Amino acid sequence: MKKLAYYFSICFIAVQISSCKTEAKKEVTKDTEAPKTEVKTAPYSLNNADNSINWTAYKTTDKAPVKGQFKKVNITSGGEGNSVKEAVNNAEFSVPVSSIFTKDTSRDFKIKKFFFGVMDKTQLLSGKLVLENDSIGYADLTMNGVTKKLPFNYTITGKIFNMTGVMKISDWNAEKALSSLNEACKDLHKGADGVSKTWDEVAINITSTFK
Structure with a gap:
């Protein structure tokens, strides 16, 4: 029983670490997006x-x-x-x-x-x-x-x-x-x-x- 509890604990920690990495990647991607530039037309x-x-x-x-x-x-x-x-x-x-x-x-x-x-x-x-x-x-x-x-x-x-x-x-x-x-x-x-x-x-x- 102790072994089974230990096994689930390890799995839970692994999932949490993976989730944190995914979120980190998303945030990095968002931060590195190029800013949009507006196309301006001359007055004439x-x-x-x-x-x-x-x-x-x-x-x-x-x-x-x-x-x-x-x-x-x-x-x-x-x-x-x-x-x-x-x-x-x-x-x-x-x-x-x-x-x-x-x-x-x-x-x-x-x-x-x-x-x-x-x-x-x-x-x-x-x-x-x-x-x-x-x-x-x-x-x-x-x-x-x-x-x-x-x-x-x-x-x-x-x-x-x-x-x-x-x-x-x-x-x-x-x-x-x-x-x-x-x-x-x-x-x-x-x-x-x-x-x-x-x-x-x-x-x-x-x-x-x-x-």
Whole structure:
């Protein structure tokens, strides 16, 4: 009987020691957990802004405007800061050609197929915005496998950034694409003089409204 009591005493002590070790391990694990860090967003972010990319192309010898926009823009680098200017300066972006919108599905199709579709590697337009001073800047714009500077003027009013510029299509070696589009829209681009013309320039207007 004494032996049995001794045996149970040993077992009880062993269980208690094991339990203490387990608790100690749990406490060590808890103490060594890495503290969680909060991800902070800058006061001004292009990703959170309402970005509107509008353009105006021209047809006929009378230079009749054709307006459109890109419905989507992706900020690929930068785009954040403590001010509007800081957020825009050095921001890198890409614009899917598939997001083009002119309120005319037939025209959208032709621009995608006969203009951008003729170019080299132009599923996306991409670039970087550089603000040189308080009113002018440029975009290092890549299109048709060519990167060129697109100068622009800009204003900042409160939380609204607006830029305007004129893009010369031939600067991106895209004459072939322009001719292709003009041929596809030959009759639609004829004016009163009967001449079909698609102009080599496109006016760009971009507005970012920060929240």
